[in-house]
Amino acid sequence: MFERFAQEARHAVTRAGAEARRMGHDHLGTEHLLLGLLARPQDPAARVLAGFGLDLDGGRRAVLHALGGSEPERDAAALAAIGIDLDAVRAAVEHTFGAGALDAPPPARRPRRGGPRFTERGRRAMVLTLRAATGQGARRIETGHLLLGxxxxxxxxxxxxxxxxxxxxxxxxxATEAALVGGVRAA
Known part of the structure; x- marks a missing residue:
């Protein structure tokens, strides 16, 4: 199936895997595919998403929130309420111990060959991506088809x-269908 993917769509799936690994996940779900689409703001699908107020940073925060992860802004606000400036603490620690000293270490997992595996919903989205492309008579699967999936x-x-x-x-x-069919580059 991947041989029919346009280069941009392949990059989006590759970036989805990178986002899954970045989050310490051993699975590749629809949330990672969404982040993979948002990773290249100049891509037509990312532009459509941007028209709806979505970008990669906001997408990452929303995915972490949806999956039960922490929300750095809320944490910083809570600490500020008791007089702790999180940015000042981070700057002092990084000055002493180096950049990224407070970043969480990657999870201790044995690397899986070939990277994260698709979840059932992720696989279903990929099948629906193919159907979206064939339903439009497209020869190549574009990032817009991935978003439709x-x-x-x-x-x-x-x-x-x-x-x-x-x-x-x-x-x-x-909006995605209009961008694909009309070749419109959504703003």
Missing amino acids: LLREGGGTAVRVLRERGVDPAALER
């Missing part, structure tokens, strides 16, 4: 993140 899967973390960010999945689907 995520939206049409409908039950994964990606769609939950979109809804929590105030995005109407049906409106996003229409």
Whole structure:
């Protein structure tokens, strides 16, 4: 199936795997595919998403929140309320111990050959990606088709993140289809 993917779509899936590894996940779900699409702001699918107020940093925070991770802004605000300036603490520690001294170490897991494996919903999104492309008579699978696959899967973390960010999945689907069919580069 990947031989039909345009280079940008391949990059998005590769970046999705990198996002999964960055988060310490041994799976590749719809949330990682969404982040893979957001990773290249100049890409047409990322531009459509940007038109709905989404970017990579916000996407990462939303995914971590959806999966039960910490929210750095909320943590910093809580510490500031008791008189602790988190930025000053980080600067002092990094000055003494070096950049990234407070970053969490990567999880101690045995690396899996070939990287993270698709979840059931991730696999389903990929199948729906192929269907979206063939349904439009496209020879190549573009990032917009990947976004349509995520939206049409409908039950994964990606769609939950979109809804929590105030995005109407049906409106996003229409905008994505318009961008693909019309060759429009959404702003």
